[in-house]
Amino acid sequence: MSPTPREYNKMSEKAAPNSKLWKNVGMAFLVGGLICTIGQGILSWTQWLGLSQEEGGAVTSIALIFLSALLTGLNRYDDLAKHAGAGTLVPITGFANSMVSPALEFKREGLILGVGAKMFSIAGPVILYGISASVLYGLIIALFH
Amino acid sequence: MEWVITFGKAFLVGGLLCAIGQIFIDKTKLTPARILVGYVVMGVLLSALGVYGPLVSFAGAGATVPLTGFGHLLATGVQKAVAERGLLGALTGGLTAAAAGITAAMIFGLLTALLFTPGDKS
Amino acid sequence: MAVKTGNYTYLLENTPSVLSFGAVGSKKESEGPLGQYFDVINPDSTFGENSWEKAESKMVQISVEKALSKGHFEPEQIDMAFAGDLLNQCIGSVYGLRDLGIPFVGLYGACSTMAESLALAALFVDTAIAKRALAVTSSHFCSAERQFRFPLEYGGQRPPTSQWTVTGSGACVVGESDTAPYVRAVTIGCIEDLGIKDANNMGAAMAPAAAKTIARYLADTRTRPEDYDLILTGDLGQVGSALLEQLLEQEKIHLQGRHQDCGLLIYDRQQQDVHAGGSGCGCAASVLCSFILPKIRKGTLGDVLFVATGALMSPTSSMQGESIPGVAHLVHLSSSRRRKGVE
Structure with a gap:
């Protein structure tokens, strides 16, 4: 009399508590927006210093990545992310955290196969498919324009 | 007053892009890595379609800081490189434009691994 | 002597006893409702070791030592140890029991391993193959996270159906006696x-x-x-x-x-x-x-x-x-x- 996998899947979906969607979305909006606002602060400052748009953008990224790496090293980024969810995942700080956290975590496995290899375990696919998409785009414009 | 509007736009657009990500986290079984890949590829696509450029002019860091902005950076890099160097630019443009960000993450990652110790969660 | 009844169950006619037992936990376990009942609580979840895997092995070692000392047993008096954990190749148990010199049977039953090891220990004692047998398992939040999920510092959100891996270990010595359990x-x-x-x-x-x-x-x-x-x-x-x-x-x-x-x-x-x-x-x-x-x-x-x-x-x-x-x-x-x- 045991249920079929399909019936059981329904049972288990019913038994699972719902995540608090609106609270989570609100937190993601707030924290994500705030990180972007900090980014805007740095960007505006670089423009005030007279840097070009491109240079300013690079400095902004570097500064945010530095802050993310620092908070990750101090074991604070994950505490923030627990509440912020996508708010700390989607900004460039989340990308930095995805590289810094495995590097730190797998330190015990050595500098080569630990830090070196594991650093890309989460961010690797992001870089790979981002670059691949850009190459595809480049081919299209090079061949058809 | 002008800076309030600049910052407000960055907050709003950046926040919205993150809120969409949260819906993916809560409503689908997509892992964070898949969501990030999706954002970057989406950024390349939207930039190629000419949608993301205007969003960047409108929202500044609100559009460049989320990972779709990283995709946009790759796409504009390729555009520029192809214009300058032709087909070869398709291979060099993306990584050249993203070099600062990726290198910074690698170097700060290495330094963090060397200087800090991993800790338990509470 | 154990007799099989029905298709899946063994009745242990000599009813072996759990002679002594020990439980180890860390900070989060001590803050829970059962915190006061643990034999050993170390609020430092590294247990003084330099890796989470070694911390887990240390817990195994401590819970076994506690179970042995509470029953006044020496490791030589234990005929067989049944042990397992969640880590690849059960290294939590292996390194935890390495220095004790007890014949070792490594088990993998994921989180069922405590019942699995206790069942086997009881069967071995009931059938008089072993005079005393040890059952021990462990898990550590940090070693499990880094093996099965994400690095600890990674900013991920846990869905509401997810569970928190206990940092703890429990050990039982099973033998013949006139005391419960x-x-x-x-x-x-x-x-x-x-x-x-x-x-x-x-x-x-x-x-x-x-x-x-x-x-x-x-x-x-x-x-x-x-x-x-x-x-x-x-x-x-x-x-x-x-x-x-x-x-x-x-x-x-x-x-x-x-x-x-x-x-x-x-x-x-x-x-x-x-x-x-x-x-x-x-x-x-x-x-x-x-x-x-x-x-x-x-x-x-x-x-x-x-x-x-x-x-x-x-x-x-x-x-x-x-x-x-x-x-x-x-x-x-x-x-x-x-x-x-x-x-």
Whole structure:
């Protein structure tokens, strides 16, 4: 009399508590927006210093990545992310955290196969498919324009 | 007053892009890595379609800081490189434009691994 | 001598005793409702070691030392150790027991390992193959996270169905004696898989195995849930516990408030941010060895069915998109040697 996998899947979906969607979305909006606002602060400052748009953008990224790496090293980024969810995942700080956290975590496995290899375990696919998409785009414009 | 509007736009657009990500986290079984890949590829696509450029002019860091902005950076890099160097630019443009960000993450990652110790969660 | 009854259950006619036991935990476990019952609490979850894997082995070592010293045993007096944990190749147990010189049987039953090891230890003693046998398991939040999920500093959000791996270990010495708790029967579970694929919902993946094992035991022994004071599952958590009761209802078995789950006992889910409850080999093991066994020894609990459940997936099978098979083993623990249920 045991249920079929399909019936059981329904049972288990019913038994699972719902995540608090609106609270989570609100937190993601707030924290994500705030990180972007900090980014805007740095960007505006670089423009005030007279840097070009491109240079300013690079400095902004570097500064945010530095802050993310620092908070990750101090074991604070994950505490923030627990509440912020996508708010700390989607900004460039989340990308930095995805590289810094495995590097730190797998330190015990050595500098080569630990830090070196594991650093890309989460961010690797992001870089790979981002670059691949850009190459595809480049081919299209090079061949058809 | 002008800076309030600049910052407000960055907050709003950046926040919205993150809120969409949260819906993916809560409503689908997509892992964070898949969501990030999706954002970057989406950024390349939207930039190629000419949608993301205007969003960047409108929202500044609100559009460049989320990972779709990283995709946009790759796409504009390729555009520029192809214009300058032709087909070869398709291979060099993306990584050249993203070099600062990726290198910074690698170097700060290495330094963090060397200087800090991993800790338990509470 | 153990005799098989029905298709899956062994009655232990010599009723071996759990002679002594020890439980170790860390900070989060000490802050939970059962914190005061642990033998050893170290708020520093590194246990003074420089890796999480070594910290887990240290816990194994401490819980075994505690179980041995409480019963005044030397390692040489133990004929066989049954041990396992969640780490690849069971290194938690291996390094924890390395220096003791006890014949070692490594087990992998994921979070069901405490019932598996206790069942085997009791069978070995009941059949007089071993005079005394040791059962020990462990889990560590940090070593499990980095093996199965993400680096600890990674900013991820845990879904509400996810469970928190207990940092803890429990060890039992089983032998012949006239003191409770007695092991009266064991049921070895089959692998059950109803197609759950979500590694963040292990309770749902394991509940069918628990339901099957409980139903089989009750059928084999011709007893009913009312014959027991407590039916204690390992780490089904909130979601799995609800599903277990529904699955058994479908088989016309009503647990009627006799069911509790170690994963729900060990933490305060309102205060401790553990979502659906605790999990891990150390969850069932430490709750059993800290909270349940002393009560059976004192007689405040009479008959307990200890049903630890395990989710038998690996990071590889998860990445390849396979569903999560579950297993549950059952140990009938009792404060008396005489069966009070219907034979």
